Amino acid sequence: MNNTTKNPQEQPDLLVVKNLTKHFPVRSGLLQRVTAWVQAVDKVSFAVRRGETLGMVGESGCGKTTVGRSILRLIEPTSGEVSFEGRNVLTMSNKELKPLRRDMQIIFQDPYASLNPRMPIGESVMEGLQIHKIGAPKERWEIAINMLKKVGLEEYHARRYPHEFSGGQRQRIGIARALALNPKFIVCDEPVSALDVSIQSQVLNILKDLQKEFGLTYLFIAHNLSVVEHISDRVAVMYLGKMVELTDRESLYREPLHPYTQALLSAIPKPHPGVARDRTILKGDVPSPLNPPKGCRFHTRCPIAVEKCAVDEPEFKEIRPGHWAACWLAE
């Protein structure tokens, strides 16, 4: 996790996030004064290694998407540091950021909202090339069509409009758009959760193939643990704006350290109904991020919480080599 300044090409970590925090102001009253803060993401730290897929799971509203978008500065984080190949993204001006946009892209969750309805999809895919003035106008169209072919669409599709495609096709168009700039890193913001199961696997396989072909690094945000298990090398678990556990896929699914992860894993449906299950059922709801619990944010629902958990916040630390967790009781 700690990187000294070596040649950026040799660093194993492509992206390092340190203490990333995003608090959204809540305004109310006549003068729209800030009356409260939603602590969407609070001091999240992790690193993404070159060429890996880091899965990020957590339930709705836990801040996964905010993390993904903050990394790309689609949301301006409140504080923290995001360094991509050793350069801090958050302190860059828009001008400095522009060339970096070629290296970092995003794929969105909702295939129906992620394409401009009034633009032929070929143009959507070509847009990044135009912005960065890559190639001559004629070549750009060729590149766009090549990208569409890479995601299984045909040349004649390029002049059609988004409404003429199915959800899965649109999602693949979104992937082609992200890929057109030949990025190194892609934030996949729940790219399959809006799709049918059969289409999900299709899109996941395309993502995997493209990763191999282009040497891509993914931050794969999802709330479906099976999907994450299928695609990730390492998995990070978030709860209420905090990262609670981060480790490689095998350790996470075999021996989760954090009680929240344990509860999540026990909720995955098993294909054989007869198999005895040891379910950890959490009580109550996720507390509001407006006023998160003191101490460990999970202590209100934790089945094994002790007194200390309600007072002091556990540090997110490496409990075993390569296995981070934020729990007082984990060892």
Next chain:
Amino acid sequence: MAVAELKSESLSTIKEEHWFTIIGRRFLRHKLAVVGMIMVFIFLLMAIFATVIAPYDPYKQGLAPSYSNPSPEHLLGTDELGRDVFSRLLYAARISLFVTVLVNFTAETIGVIMGAISGYFGKWVDSLIQRVVEFLLTLPTLPLLLFFSAILRGTTIPGLPDEWSKAIIISFVLIAFGWLGSTRLVRGMVLSLREQDFVQAARALGASDWKIITRHMIPNSLAPVIVNLTLGLGGVIVLEAALSFLGFGITPPVPTWGNMLQNVQERMWQQPWLAFYPGLCIFLTSLSFNYIGDGLRDALDPRLKL
């Protein structure tokens, strides 16, 4: 295999058409819009060739007794000063069409730009623009227009005939109050578009604010603007008429459809055609513009199958 090859070939060699011809073809499928287009075209021809078509000088008085009935010499009769109504109607088309087109297109353009800026940038820019708009909206339009017209009444634009310089000045006054509605319309659209993923995607690609506004925001918020525009085209003719009637717009003897309509108020029951024909012109133009707007809006929406 051969069949598949053939199919993919025929699909890939679909003739590339210019965007404009596609829109044009879609527009032509809207029958009423085409009729509207023809009507507006006829009115434009009438206005442009007024000097050729008009049988009499529109300012010449005493051509026949005042308020004479329509006859072969005077197709639509004469007005209170014995001027030929048909000739005046043709000349009036020039100013009325000029003012309404100038005012509406300029005002809507300003409105689209201001609305997009307001909605997109938000924060103090939005507050500033919206407070200005709200302030202007709370002012009663007509007295304000009168006020401005009164101030500007004496001014003329050098090098232009008096009636045209008046027309341009009144257009500016109308533009100053005409951009408010479309600003709010576009702002609302942009506010909802701003958070959409395709806009976020453009930002992630590195698109500049200007590019996002022009390529993503404006094309997607144009539909209500077109409707607003076509409604306004009729409205401005009437507004100009009201100003003219109160002596602040384009004043007689220069004819506009508006002031012709107002001039015959007292004689409406005796010589109804005097009111009927200018009214018909206003009605037909605004109706035609409306249908054109309808057709245009549909033609520009790729989601509609036409």
